[in-house]
Amino acid sequence: MNLPHDDKSCGWYAALPTPEKATGLAGRQVADYAVIGAGFAGLAAARRLAIHKPEARILLVDAQRVGEGASGRNSGFVIDLPHKFALENPDPEFKQRLLRLNRAAIGQLQSLIGEHGIACQWSHAGKYQGAVGERGLAYLAHFEKLLSELGEPYHSVEGAALAKVLGTSHYSRAVYTPGCYLMQPAALVRGLASSLPDNVELLENSPIFRVERDGKGGYVLHGANGEIHTQRLLLGTSIFTREFGYLQNRLLPVMTFASWTAPLDEAQSKRYSGVFDWGLTPADHAGTTVRMTQDRRIIIRNTYRHVSKYGRSVDDAMRNRIRASHRKAFLARFPELSDVEFTHTWGGVYAISRNFTNFFGQLDDGAFASACDNGVGAAWGTISGTLLADHAVGAQSSLLDDIQAVTGMPSLNPPEPFLGLGVRSRIMLAAWQSRSEL
Template identity: 75%
Template sequence: MTKQINLPFDDSGCGWYAALAPRPDVKRLQGRQQADYAVIGAGFAGLAAARRLAERLPEARILLVDAQRAGFGASGRNSGFVIDLPHKFALEHPDPAHKQRLLRLNRAAIGQLQGLVEKHRIDCQWSHAGKYQGAVGPRGQAYLDHFERLLGELGEPFRRAGREELKAVLGTGHYSDAIFTPGCYLMQPAALVTGLARSLPPNVELLEESPIRRLERDGQGGWILHGDEGSIATPTLLLGTSIFTQEFGYLRNRLLPVMTFASWTRPLTDAELARYGGQLDWGLTPADHAGTTVRMTRDRRLIIRNTYKHVPRYGRSTSDAMREQVRARHRGAFLARFPQLADVPFSHTWGGVYAISRNFTNFFGELDQGVYATACDNGVGAAWGTISGTLLADRAIGAGSEQLRDIEAVTGMPSRNPPEPFLGIGVRSRIQLAAWSSRSEL
């Protein structure tokens, strides 16, 4: 028997979620339920897994359970990039075949999401906008030069964009240089996740605000999931729980919970938009990994994202005072880029937890008899969660494919972490050093 100790505890300040229309009444787990398959976690991975199971097995009963509302957790709190390229350290992998597999998987996820957005008319600002990777000064430009070499080795299209082009698009002269890559898509993450949840096949039942407190073997090779007001008996369990996988007793001491923060403005008025002077619907990530991500949404909101925290108790590791400090840091980054909008306030500031591993390895596969998981997205949850959840369902039912072989080739076991307090000291020191080193790019 495994007891889950820590549950998600996300703040209520997520702007993406607050911008949604009112949600239908929630359906919770109650009473004793039987399911052919149970999926825990209604983020990108869990939604994709449940959908794939339902499509493959239309007569099966599938229960998808989440401790919160779909779209309220980590999958609805990111910056809204669906990235096709191998991301950050994955792009530096020495094996070209490894990177090509990642490209194929990411692009399959994008195609899958685009098909669902179109089929179900999900209103989520879905856009094939591409992505800028921007540099402020010499440090960032050195990273861009390295990024250009890696893209050349990969054979992927890109172009350099200078200060004048960037000012025309971004409405700021803050950036000296950037690389534009065309394969990235932008979206409103909470709207996309809730749209995916609303459009699940009829043999998937979504149970929200229904935390699973413990798992128990049923004595016959299956599992019983215990909630507050009910339970689920199932022979097969899929975990789309990312960092929370360790709370069920799996991958303990192998995942690192990190929270990153964002703030956004209210929609700009016509007069403010004229002062801004740039375009709508673009996204920029920093050349220096510890720098600042910036987005302008289709509905005229500017987003600033930076600041990373090690959060061993997830949302309970944060506080209102910490978020105020983060908000002030975001304000400084905003004013450095858009001084002409100094009178435009932030309306929301929020954080989101994701999992990284010390060896930047994603886990995918069987954890226990009848238990399958995809965990540790290393900061690229939209594409990776979608394709890994889809293929996890195939893995659970024994449906082989070239894509399944690809994902099994690029995943493995996250490396073990050192014990506390050394882990916390080390992670905090690394984050502080990265922030100090990257201060010119923030």
């Protein structure tokens, strides 16, 4: 079994204080509900179950510490708009459903952050979609067309006005959309975990090696130092869902990488000519994402890899090559900050499907999952986990109708080695085509 195996180089997590000692799975435990995976989806599912079933015992178990996995490794965007290929869907109602779901997730997160005082650099900063050359500008024009058809507000920014925000003249033009929020992902998920209801017990550093039926309609979850017996199982495990025997040959493990700098000091901040706290995604999907954080760090994210063994597919040599490519992208944008060094380079693994379809719903009697976020984990994980709990207890809502209407079964993948060859070739082609936007 391939378990999560993330390196210790994630900048978001390293910037946090050392957490309190973890409680792990030990002995024989009996729970009314067990949730595997304490990322955005699992945290939301456990919280919602606790609201529905305040007298139930709910165990939330994760192979790592909260914030060490994919949910704490993204670029810190919570995006309201349909993402990438979903925005191309010809059905307007499909996109309106996604908007409702994403905005419900944002509202839910904002409420929890306020209620529990979660310090995570939460900011209603909006988002820039940026273009460098002709290829990017063509994608940007298409993006504007799709936004107009959707009836969503946006405005174009270019020239000196754009450079004044970003602190670089590298970009020709950008489209600003106001509905995106920015945050520190590892801080957010840790804050969500520390504010769970009293009837949710969090078990960390407790990988589950095997899930089997107990012959009585329930499940047994086997760990190294104990086991969990439960009648209801919810999986917020994204790509790792396939390790438990579900959705096999339907999910593709992809890792994307980021590097960030130390916080700019006073002298460096004076040389930097932009504002602090903004985020830019590339108009060309394979281009470079850039963020300036509230604590004055610059993040560069690009480079994708097919990682059949998740974190174990990455070694120091690969990470160093990626870091060098990030450095090139950084200097192209901020040459006046050449003395600012990267302190961390990290990757995060997520699940995509060949038909860009997210799975949501029942896997087996008493077993439910939200899997395959296709690269939009913060908003999608939050709302899908919430609604998965609703589904598991039989609660109905218009949002549950929405998510069931926009999800389905990820398509089957070809067998290895053809799958790996195809994915790697597609990633290499996309990088070559988008080289001017990197």
